[in-house]
């Protein structure tokens with residue numbers, strides 16, 4: 001399922017940048033709608049993959065690409081997404097700053113009012129502000145209350161040009177000119193983001209899913225870490241395996257394993273062998289005896305590593321073709337991942353970040 005998140009005001013209107021609302025001062029900084037929608041949208045994009053959602057930010061804040069406002073609905077229709085969700089913050093100039101979360105729905109689309117109600121309630125609950133509900137909005141000032149004249153993200157995501165319409169909603173995450181809402185938006189934007197995610201989870205009945213990182217590194221693959229970096233990491237960590245460092249790197253290559261993947265597991269499983277007691281077992285990835293469930297013990301780190309390198313050639317990895325970090329972690333069930341989807345996702349992303357970091361170092365050398 002794919003959702004497009006549109007950070008409000010990261011677009012052009014008739015060729016000119018759209019600036020959004022300007023709010024009150026918080027901690028000496030003026031709270032700007034356009035800045036907050038970019039921050040909240042990026043946080044939402046980080047959270048949604050763990051619910052199995054393929055998420056696109058359109059446009060991506062700060063990357064310099066500003067489409068015309070009208071292009072957003074059209075893009076969502078071209079992509080045939082499950083939802084186009086525009087993120088905004090409200091303002092009520094002259095009124096002293098109302099407070100609350102709301103959503104503007106498209107009355108021509110089944111589900112739009114309901115997804116708006118779910119989002120408005122969840123954002124309000126997460127931010128601790130009033131729920132102003134799901135509201136239909138005609139562009140009264142522009143075209144005299146004609147119900148077919150509405151926000152462009154709604155109008156341009158309706159069926160047309162031979163393409164079906166897509167569900168759309170615009171959420172308002174509090175008021176930037178209300179002192180309380182603005183303080184929450186500036187200091188804790190993650191509350192607005194979490195509210196949006198909670199509302200989407202409820203409306204679409206989403207379950208936690210295993211994250212597939214990009215790239216999703218494979219165990220049996222070419223090295224993405226050079227030997228000097230491998231050395232450096234074990235040395236920096238004060239690893240007891242440093243005495244066997246060249247053997248360890250070579251064991252990985254001999255077994256067709258990317259040494260970076262092996263090293264990342266070693267880091268997470270035993271802090272490179274420095275955890276209390278680890279040196280007694282020299283067990284690279286804390287493998288257990290399949291019959292007794294007891295932690296296996298080795299005479300040398302390289303021997304434990306050789307076993308680990310071949311572990312993923314055994315069932316169920318071999319029979320189910322599990323080779324990448326997102327595929328093997330839920331089966332491998334590392335004890336530090338706590339046996340939950342969230343735990344596996346944290347573990348997978350930690351592996352990914354380590355491996356990617358070492359790859360960058362290799363390029364820099």
Ligand SMILES: [Zn+2]
Nearest residue numbers: 008020088089
């Ligand atoms: Zn706005």
